[in-house]
Amino acid sequence: MDLEYNMASFIRDLPNIRKQTFKKLTIILAFQKAAMLALHKRASNWLTSTEEVLALGQLQQLDLQLLQRQVEEQKKGKNRSRAQLQVGAQKTQAKEAQVAWQATNQVRRQLRRLGVEARKQERLRKKRVRALTRAGNPIPPEDYDPIPGPKTEPGFERGGFERGVSEREPEPGF
Numbered sequence: 001m002d003l004e005y006n007m008a009s010f011i012r013d014l015p016n017i018r019k020q021t022f023k024k025l026t027i028i029l030a031f032q033k034a035a036m037l038a039l040h041k042r043a044s045n046w047l048t049s050t051e052e053v054l055a056l057g058q059l060q061q062l063d064l065q066l067l068q069r070q071v072e073e074q075k076k077g078k079n080r081s082r083a084q085l086q087v088g089a090q091k092t093q094a095k096e097a098q099v100a101w102q103a104t105n106q107v108r109r110q111l112r113r114l115g116v117e118a119r120k121q122e123r124l125r126k127k128r129v130r131a132l133t134r135a136g137n138p139i140p141p142e143d144y145d146p147i148p149g150p151k152t153e154p155g156f157e158r159g160g161f162e163r164g165v166s167e168r169e170p171e172p173g174f
Helices: 007-021 024-033 046-079 089-135
Strands: none
Touching: 046 089
């Protein structure tokens, strides 16, 4: 009996170690433990995703318009003499701030509605899967992937849109 485990012993045992380590179930569980997403994940709800992209596009357009307005005002301001004052400048700034705030609130409300709808669709999907599982019927492929909310979609950055709303809880098992 050899009490010393050296490089030769390791190389001798390497094929057995590989057989025990690289099994299909071991690899699958490693990916699940690492919380990695499926490689071939489909877009689960194209309508919600489309509305989300459009809402974010509108927000970007409003930001662009606001920046363009500011640039034009700066250009106009350079041409005026210092002796001339703009009458009602504070009112103009307040009005622009109000318009920008209203646009932000509109996009925020739209994202909130999208989130509510996505959570509703996810609850219905879970009920369908539970019912099919209990009945012993196969689950259709479109019900495999969970329906993501607007905050879980790629491209959404947490920038304070929804203050006070907690993160989504992880999906419990069926």
